[in-house]
Amino acid sequence: MKKLVIKTLGCKVNQCESESICNALLESGQGFTCDESGEAEVVIINTCTVTSKAAMQSRQAVRQAIRANPGARIVVTGCHAQMAPEELAAIEGVDLVVGNRDKHQISNEILSGLGKNRDRIAPVKCPDxxxxxxxxxxxxxxxxxxxxxxxxxxxxxxxxxxxxxxxxxxxxxxxxxxxxxxxxxxxxxxxxxxxxxxxxxxxxxxxxxxxxxxxxxxxxxxxxxxxxxxxxxxxxxxxxxxxxxxxxxxxxxxxxxxxxxRHFHIPLQSGDDGILNRMHRPYGRDDFSILVKKIIDRVPDAAIGVDTLIGFPGETDAAFDQTYDLIASLPVAYLHVFPFSARNGTPAYSYENQVPVQTIKERCQRMRKLGAQKRRSFYERHVGRTVTVLVEETREKKDGRLKGLTDNYIPVLFDGPDELTNTFQQVEIQGVSADGVPEGRAL
The missing domain is CATH 3.30.750.210 (Transcription Regulator spoIIAA)
Incomplete structure (x- = not known):
């Protein structure tokens, strides 16, 4: 069997694409197996470039894969491969760099017998x-x-x-x-x-x-x-x-x-109209507030997730407070908090009034604390209720309990046999643990 490993960085789209490529190889009849143990024969790194840190982590993942699998064919793809193909191709040990437009060809490239290129720069398939x-x-x-x-x-x-x-x-x-x-x-x-x-x-x-x-x-x-x-x-x-x-x-x-x-994930990024305008976001804080309240009015138990981007150039203390106060006032269920990272190639990279890194960290800490409070409050509202959960295939690592997810994005832990996996079950939420996890019992 040929061991295949796919390392995925970044968003759900990257995860989806990695799984498609993996399944095409597993189902090809050419003896591929996805096995993390031991050295792999093929490693695909699906990279991210949304921030400078993500790009750095992508390069690190490539080098780690080469060190861990010295005999493997190494394929690098994804958004960082699209933006910096020559840089990645020059890394010794990389065999092929494929941009986003040609991702659908990766399985064919591997099946056709991708050769080793340690003595030269890897070929690049990265159309504009x-x-x-x-x-x-x-x-x-x-x-x-x-x-x-x-x-x-x-x-x-x-x-x-x-x-x-x-x-x-x-x-x-x-x-x-x-x-x-x-x-x-x-x-x-x-x-x-x-x-x-x-x-x-x-x-x-x-x-x-x-x-x-x-x-x-x-x-x-x-x-x-x-x-x-x-x-x-x-x-x-x-x-x-x-x-x-x-x-x-x-x-x-x-x-x-x-x-x-009953689950809507909506990017806000900032609750300050001036910052939203500089971001070129086509709405204002009042528009966002009206939307969230409308959702809750029509779907009272909906889970509303919100993205925030903290520390955009020109974000003063007052502008940050506008974002914080807006989130605090709205019935949202959870937050994703991202620190601004100046990305070369975007207009904001050269904007004046860049926010100090330490200030961004402190603001992110405040926002994440608010997000934890919002999440716990949303979970606690459902204590004593009976909910329908779709039981996950894998159990909780700490104690082996089953994990289920409601349609409004509440994860619930409860005891039960393996036969319940991938079925809908009625579960009474009995409480929320100290670390913020809803717990219940199957009915």
Whole structure:
């Protein structure tokens, strides 16, 4: 058997793409196995470049893979490969560098017998991502052994926020045709999956490039109409693109197939209108506040997750307080807190009034503490309630209990036999542990 290892950095889209490549190789009939023990024969590093730190970690991951697997064929792909292909190709031990547009060819490159290139610079397959393009369909279904597998329905971004390098690494927005999305949903359902997660770089733009044009809302309606899968979860969606119609799809009979989970992850980034304007974000703090309150009014127990970007150039103490106070006032369930990192190639890299690193760290600590309070408060509101959880395939590492996830993104630990995995179970939430984990008992 040929041992294969894929190291993935960054976002859910990268995870989805890695799983697709992995499954294509495992199902190729060429004797591949995914085994972390011992030295691998093939290592793929799917890199990230969203921040300078992520790019550095990607380079570190490449070198670590080379040291740990001296006889392996090393393939580097992903967003950092797209942005710095020659730098990665020059690392001794790298055999191939593949940009985002050619990721779908990686499995074929490996199956065709990728040779060793230790005596020369590795070949680079990294076409420019600028300009229009069709969705690049990766081989293999991205189930990855997950209870809730990803389906990548969209790639690229047209927004060009001033802090973000992703449009340069991923290209323009493009969508997987609806019939192919539906085919993947059906295929995953036939494999026994009960929930799928729709993911993309700018998922709210889904369908705008297709002919005829369609939308994320229409896709969700078609998935519901097909009735193949029990639950559908949507990854991060921009505030201006979360329509009333999409929100209303989460207001439904719990037994309806294809139901949209009561879970919305919405990037805020800043609660200060001046900073939002400098970021080129197309909304204001009042717009965001109205949206969150609207969701809770229509879907009272919805989990609302929020991204914040702390320390953007020009963020004064007062501007940070605007963000902190807005989050504190809203019924959000959890936060993702990111420190601003000046990324070469973006307008914000050269903006004046850069915030000191220590100030950013202190503000992030305050925001993360608020996020922990919000998360615990959201969990505690559900103590004493009976909830429906989808039981995960893997147990809690510390004590072996089963793990289940509600449609509104509450993880619950409880005792039970292996036979309950990948089934929906009724669980009474009895409390929240000292470290913030909901605990319950199966009914």
């Amino acid at each position: 991502v600028a300009g229009p393009a069709q969705f690049e369909m990766l081989p293999g279904i991205a189930h990855g052994g997950r209870t809730r597998p990803f389906i990548k329905i969209q790639d690229g971004c047209n927004a060009f926020c001033t802090y973000c390098i992703v449009p340069h690494a991923r290209g323009r927005s493009r969508s997987l045709p609806m019939e192919q999305v539906l085919d993947q949903v059906v295929s995953l359902a036939k494999l026994g999956n009960r929930e799928v997660v729709l993911t993309g770089i700018h998922i709210g733009c889904y369908g705008q490039d297709l002919n005829p044009e369609t939308s994320l809302y229409e896709l969700l309606c078609q998935i519901r109409q097909a009735g193949a899968i029990d639950r559908v979860r949507v990854s991060s969606i921009e505030p201006a693109e979360l329509s009333d119609a999409i929100i209303d799809l989460a207001v439904t009979d719990k037994k309806m197939p294809g139901r949209l989970c």
